[in-house]
Amino acid sequence: MKTSEKRADIMQAALELIAAQGFHRTPMAEIAGKAGVGAGTIYRYFESKDVLIKELYRGLEEKMRATILEGYPVERPLRERFLYLIRELLRYLITNPLxxxxxxxxxxxxxxISTHRERLLGKSGNQDILMDIFEQGIEQRVLKELPKAVLSSLAFGPLIFLLRDHILGLVILEDSLIKQTTEACWDAIKR
Amino acid sequence: MKTSEKRADIMQAALELIAAQGFHRTPMAEIAGKAGVGAGTIYRYFESKDVLIKELYRGLEEKMRATILEGYPVERPLRERFLYLIRELLRYLITNPLxxxxxxxxxxxxxxISTHRERLLGKSGNQDILMDIFEQGIEQRVLKELPKAVLSSLAFGPLIFLLRDHILGLVILEDSLIKQTTEACWDAIKR
Amino acid sequence: MKTSEKRADIMQAALELIAAQGFHRTPMAEIAGKAGVGAGTIYRYFESKDVLIKELYRGLEEKMRATILEGYPVERPLRERFLYLIRELLRYLITNPLxxxxxxxxxxxxxxISTHRERLLGKSGNQDILMDIFEQGIEQRVLKELPKAVLSSLAFGPLIFLLRDHILGLVILEDSLIKQTTEACWDAIKR
Amino acid sequence: MKTSEKRADIMQAALELIAAQGFHRTPMAEIAGKAGVGAGTIYRYFESKDVLIKELYRGLEEKMRATILEGYPVERPLRERFLYLIRELLRYLITNPLxxxxxxxxxxxxxxISTHRERLLGKSGNQDILMDIFEQGIEQRVLKELPKAVLSSLAFGPLIFLLRDHILGLVILEDSLIKQTTEACWDAIKR
DNA sequence: GATGAATGAGGCTTCATTCAT
DNA sequence: CATGAATGAAGCCTCATTCAT
Structure with a gap:
């Protein structure tokens, strides 16, 4: 087995266990067990549990970003691009509840916290594109003239809450509901 | 020192420490130290760490609920009541970031999770009032015809995100911004 | 309430709780609660938990001794006196399972351990009488010529085991069975 | 050092400490210290203190059973088999006071308690053989017609008491005394 | 005398990390 | 490189005893 496979196995095991149990209830030994490697082996790939957690997050985010951006309609109007982003984000996370x-x-x-802070102040990640949309939208007087943090909250906040409810089975997010919800988000930020 | 004071001291210490560090990074011993009591003393007032955490939550929620409902304009139109709730919630949490x-x-x-589930399915708590607003709003064809979980997400999601940013200093929520934000939330749910 | 009553209440509570739960599972606070006194009050009557345990034992033993000796047929033959002792001991403990x-x-x-050691080497307690019986019995060549520790074991050992089974409900000690058992004990020691 | 050695070390340390001090006065840390391992190491071999205590018991019982049954005279008459069992039990426990x-x-x-209950109601363990002896003895009208719990008490009770005295140095159980004692036990149960 | 709230040492157990094999 | 047994610090909780009221 290649080194890279082991690394991937560890991350996958960590993802599944932590998603189900949380950071604190997931011992390194359990991750190792599920990944099919020795407990000490993890430390050849990740300096510590903290590092593993952070790298796993970055990996997930990058994968999500790439998936969503794949079909991104760069040339389409603002509204369409916004709806696309929110919708695909929802779909991605519904498909990948872990x-x-x-x-x-x-x-x-x-x-x-630090990750989030960096983002709003402008760095990598798929929200960059959203930040662009916000900037353009404000400039074009299509969106409300609000700080990006506010627009971002109006766009993302409902999403997260809704996904939580969806996973808990308190609501079922099928296509028509997704459409309505994303449009409601647009209503919140549009002028 | 009276019994009630000690209990209050413990809750205050727990609040401050847990707000800053999280449940898992906050040992009972540290809470005891900050509260100025012996480690065992906490257990005279709270059966276990879990119970302390839950009772503290209930206390906070009750206080918040009471504060917000104090001036609730029961007789005013739907929109006004909604804006009031969201606004006061924001204000309360800005004032009490812990x-x-x-x-x-x-x-x-x-x-x-269970608390949240109960709420959406209809039990006590200040969100009941919001649920009432949603029901009436749908009935009166003022609000979009969406599941309550969706309306709730559209109303609360942005709030939480925004507060987080506010506390991190990424945005400053002064009155005019609060007003604009709450109205944007209304835009999201209104038909 | 008189001092002596409080002391008795504490001992009774300790008896009931320790009989049911054991020494280690019975906190002083629980004893105090059941006795209807403050936790600190116990220490006015007993120096420590250890002292309470020891004094309670001595009290129980003394009471048992007195009860059994009440009708002791001093003048009757050896065998009869022996059977009486064993029988009454059984009865007493069946009546007072705590x-x-x-x-x-x-x-x-x-x-x-120390209590037991003192006894075999000859001190107070109802077994003294048994020791007398053993000495006389050996002298009169009615009993086997065995060390007193052995005779004592042959006489008491079965008793304790049987009582345990009785309390567990594994056997029911009614009068005829008691008679047979005590006679079997006699068979064990008689020449 | 092999795994099996460490496990054995822990059991030996637990045996010695608990035999001397009792369960409650023997902290896991002390066992670990005496076994020459870290405190956490015990938990690699035993799920909890309870499990350690139970497994240790089972190990001791199995060893005792095997030792005693090694030379068991299956073909000999009832009385001989009974005397053999009691005698060897005594010898084994004298040799292994811990x-x-x-x-x-x-x-x-x-x-x-549960172990004992199971036994009287008929399950595995070396006392099964004794139960067989009792059943046969009653059938053959060699033994008194008493419940097995009574016969068992008459046979074992003296044993335990005597061993206690022996270990305390209150009596010295040499071969001739053992012979006399076991025969006295027989006298107790024989018709 | 009586109380019971308060204490803090001490017990069991978990788990991130190390290191000999 | 990989392993997984071993470690021990640290966490939660109990309870005998004290002492201010």
């Missing part, structure tokens, strides 16, 4: 559970935990922990 | 941090952690943990 | 449970625990703990 | 002290504690605790 990713959602994991990222949710990540954000609600000291780990997530 | 409460916000604590409740955030609570919701993002096994503790919060 | 006493039995307590004493059993006491013997099976560091407490009981 | 085993005796440990098992004594075990039986006088919640652990031992």
């Amino acid at each position: 990713h959602f559970r994991y990222m949710e935990q990540y954000f609600n922990s000291p780990y997530g | 409460h916000f941090r604590y409740m955030e952690q609570y919701f993002n943990s096994p503790y919060g | 006493h039995f449970r307590y004493m059993e625990q006491y013997f099976n703990s560091p407490y009981g | 085993h005796f002290r440990y098992m004594e504690q075990y039986f006088n605790s919640p652990y031992g």
Whole structure:
């Protein structure tokens, strides 16, 4: 087995266990067991549990970003691009509930805070594109003239809440509901 | 020192520490130290760490609920009542950032899930009032015809995100911005 | 309430709780609660938990001794006196299962060892009389010529085991069975 | 050092400490210290203190059973088989006083109760053989017609008491005394 | 005398990390 | 490189005893 496979196995095991149990209830030994490697082996790939958690997050985010951006309609109007982003984000996280559970935990922990801070101040990630949309939208007087943090909250906040409910089975997000919801998000930010 | 004071000291210490560090990074011994009591003393007031966490949450929620409902304009039109609730919620949590941090952690943990589930399915708590608003709004064809979980997400999601940014200093929520934001939330749910 | 009543209440509560739960599972606070006194009050009557345990034992033993000796047929032949002792001991402990449970625990703990040692080497307690019986019996060539520790074991050992089974409901000790058992004990020691 | 050695070291340390001090006065840390391992190491071999205590008991019992049954005269008459069992039990426990002290504690605790109950109602263990002897003896009208719990008490009770005295140095059980004692036990149960 | 709230040492157990094999 | 047994610090909780009221 190649080195890279072992690394991937560890990350996959960590993803599944942490998504289900949380960071604190998931011992390194359990991750190792599920990944089919020795406990010490993890430390050849990740300096510590913290590093593993962070790298796993970055990996997930990158994968999500790439998937969503694949069909991104760069040339289409603002509204369409916005709806596309929100919709695909929802779909991606519905399809990959483990990713959602994991990222949710990540954000609600000291780990997530610095990541989030960097983002709003402008760095990599798929939200960059959203930031662009916001900037353009404000400029074109299509969107409300609000700080990006506010627009971002109006766009993303409902998403996260809704996904949580969906995973808990409190609501079923099928296509028509997704459409309505994303449009409601647009209503919130549009002028 | 009276019994009630000691109990209050413990809750205050727990609030501050957990808000800053999270449940898992906050040992009982540290809470005891900050509260100025012996480690065993906590257990005279709270059966276990879990119970302390839950009671603290209930206390915070009750206080928030009472504060917000104090001036609730029962007789005013739907829109006004909705804006009032969202606005006061925002204000309360801005004024009491520790409460916000604590409740955030609570919701993002096994503790919060059942509480949330109960709420959406209709039980006590200040969101009941919001649920009433949603029901009436749909009936009166003022609001979009969406499941309550969706309306709830559209109303609350942005709030939480925004508060997080506010506390991180990424945005400053002064009155005019609060007004604009709450109205944007209304735009999201209104038909 | 008189001082002596409080002391008795504490001992009664200790008896009931320890008989049911054991020394280690019975906190002083629980004893105090059941006795209807403050936790600190116990220490006015007993220096420590250890002292309470020892004094309680002595009290129980004294009471048992007195009860059994009440009708002791001093003038009757050896065999009869022996059967009387064993029978009454059985009856007493069947009637007072809490006493039995307590004493059993006491013997099976560091407490009981010194007490037992003193007894065989000749001191107070109802076994003194048994020791007399043994001495006389050997002298009169009615009993086997065995060390007193052996005779004592042959006489008492079955008793304790049987009582345990009785309390567990594994056997029911009614009068005819008691008679047969005590006679079997006699068979064991008689020449 | 092999795994099996460490496990054995832990059991030996637990045996010695618990035999001397009892379950409750023997912290896991002390066992670990005496075994020459870290505190956490015990938990690689035993799920909990309870499990350690139970497994240790089972190990001791199995060893005792095997030792005693090695030369068991299956073909000899009832009386001889009975005397053999009692005698060898005595000898084994005299030779292994720690085993005796440990098992004594075990039986006088919640652990031992269920074990004992199962035995009288007929399950595995070396006493099965004794139960067989009792059944045959009653059938053949060699033994008194008493419940097995009574016969068992008459046979074992003296044994335990005597061993306790022996270990305390209150009597010295040499071969001739053992012979006399076992025969006295026979006298107790024989018709 | 009596109380019971308060204490803090000590017990069991978990788990991130190390290191000999 | 990989392993997984071993470690021990650290966490939660209990309870005998004290002492201010």
